[in-house]
Amino acid sequence: MPDKNVLLMVKNVSKEFPVKKNKLYAVSDVSFSVSRGETLGLVGESGCGKSTLAKMIAGSLPVSTGSITLDGVDYTGLSAREFRKFRRNIQMVFQDPLSSFSPRMRIGTYLCEPRINYDHISRQEAMEEAGVLLEKVGLPVEFLNRYPHELSGGQLQRVAIARAIAINPKLLICDEATGALDVSIQNVIAKLLVDLVEEKNIGCIFIGHDLALVRSVTQHIAIMYLGRIVEYLDSETLEEKCMHPYTRALLEAIFDVYCDQNEDIKLLTGEPPSPLVVHKGCPFAQRCERCRNECLENRPELAEAGPNHLVACFNPL
């Protein structure tokens, strides 16, 4: 993924958690990059390590091995003090709108916080900016005096986005940011995000489990399975070009509104294996119908399969 405009570089990042005598491999050897103005989608089922990866990129969780650089600065080794200053460059929007708000803090105060903390501007100044921000995300200025429980989920998510962009971060991470919302609101938020990323020319990582939605807001998609990226490809041509059996399975698991009821569902049997066990072969082998002997013996590495297309499979589609 060579690009002169590269903003974020994630290189061979792994994360292990000690579990009793064992080790849980949450993320293993993940590498990718995000350019300015680009939105990368991270898709996978629960437990695939996408949220752990997001936390490491946001700096809330230290990496076990590997490096993450933003604008040429490797921030995995920064001291706590240095990192507090650096942190403004990466902001995050979470899934559950209500739990990202302190129940007893007014929307205005919530929006002012980052500017006051990082730039030490006066409260009054920050409040004026907060009003502008609210209008930018399409909410009335009166909301400054409201409490979180007085707003709907979609409105809260807009406020969370407004707060994230208040300090002009270089990278925005959305962890299932639209997952808890109704479909019509989902689209509004998705559109707002796309516009903001374009306008501010920032990088964005959009994490989700709904491949169809992620595809609609991103340029590239990385599919994760059991802590690894198994395929990386262009969003636009996702359906035609995807080569990994798991990506195909994810696509087939989506029920289309205009589907044929008489057509059988193509089922992926079983469930993802435990991340506590180290697999010799391909992590997907047990559930894969294209599995061969080779797949059980060796692990396929992510390899170039075309322009902007990487896939980790011995027997791709």
Place this chain on the structure above:
Amino acid sequence: MKIKTMSRYRKMVWIRFWIALGFAVLFVVFALFSNHLAPYDPLETHYDHMLEAPSGMFFFGTDQLGRDIFSRILYGGRTSLLIAFLVTAIVAVIGILIGTTAGFLGGVFDAVLMRICDVLLAFPGSIFTIAMVSFIGTGIPNLILAMSITSWTGFARISRSLVLSIKNNVFIEQARMGGASNWKILTVYIIPNVMPSLLVNIFQNIGSKLLTISGLSLLGLGSPPPTPEWGFMLSEGKNFMYQSPWMLGFPGLVILINVVVFNLLSDSIQELMNPKQNNW
């Protein structure tokens, strides 16, 4: 503000709250202005009116020295309520500070503090207080000291567990991303969210402290003799229980009402602050 119909149950809770608060304020006012409200000096003896039953002259009767029980109860409120409020304030501030910090920082600090709490909690509270008082001597300052030392642990425990329950919330994570320092997270994000539950405990504590004080005075470990104090009045009254029950009855009734009022107050606060019932 949105106007919605308030449920009948909620209305009852509000009524209960206002009644309890009204009584609590009334008692405090009585105690504060006892020198203006009391008809007699609480220490003044009326030798011609000893052990007299309640009458228009002495509302609650007189004791074995002919002192007016009504005035003594008014003045006694000063001592009892003052001690209860002071102890609760001290205990709440120390306990909450230690508990929230321990819960928030975790690690060694948390472990050490909580073991200290464990040690203190291993002693039965009131017996420990009695032992302390008999060790350092009676008198109001000593009483306050002894009661504070033995009861801050409760607040520390509660506030610690409250902090632990919200520490891992997403909004704390987001506060960090917004550049908030540890101090700010503790004071702006955590404490306002745990305060309602703590407030309930604070009022409950006032009630229970009133009882402890009375108990200690009854045993002769409270305020020194001439000072009017509810528990001490009880202890005097028990010698004349059959001849003049008013000596025992009125102070006892006042203690009972006070404890009930503060418990009611804490109960209704708890219900009113429950965000799940925030539908008024």
Place this chain on the structure above:
Amino acid sequence: MSLLEIKNCTIRYQNGEPAVSNVSFNVEKGEIVSLVGESGSGKTTLIRAILGILPSGGKVTEGQIILDGTDILKLNDRQMEAVRGNNISMIFQDVGASMDPVKQVKSQYMESILVHERIPRDTCIERAVSMLKRMHLTDTERVMNAYPFELSGGMKQRVGIAMGMTAQPKLLLADEPTSALDVTIQAQVVHEIRELRDKYGATIILVTHNMGVASYLSDKIGVMQKSRMVEFGSRDEIIFHPKEQYTRDLMDAVPKIGGKRFAR
């Protein structure tokens, strides 16, 4: 005669604005009917009313709910209890959360059977095992002896469906049964629900916000918006020839593979 008839049903919470207003529809035997709509549209309230488990303060203020010829709103608590056990079952969105975390699946399963029937232990276990097998939980031994936390979300959901189906209810109510699941597991559970109807003739009312799932499973679909049923009809009518603008908007809003993209 329809198995279930809902006639002009209005449901209110504490005499406020109706949560469900004047809704009518019929469910025939062996049908899958889906109720779709956004959150707060009243779809969950409606099926809770059918089971008689509205949260406190909720009440059916007008209309009738007729199951197999009896108006269940006229039944007393005891009669309703019997209906719940033998005629209607419900599967919740998060079965894991409605299970007792400190009891094995086996004892919870048996409890759910023994509440309604006095049968020997062995028969009880036999029935449970055969139901679990129908749900394609082949390792029944492990499942029965497991505590809820030892099972994955998809497995718990299947255990929940199995438990709901054991009494062979006339009507199965499913409240967002696949919403908490990953897409590949969702596909498996949808497959099981489909099989319940195709192989065992179950009648199912499904509440979901996933239009795709509703479209795949249903014979009829009811679209709800702000407490009203805006449209009710056969699956093909609703999906391919919706009459109401709201239904059309709802279909359009669903992200589709190969659909429109916001990103450039």
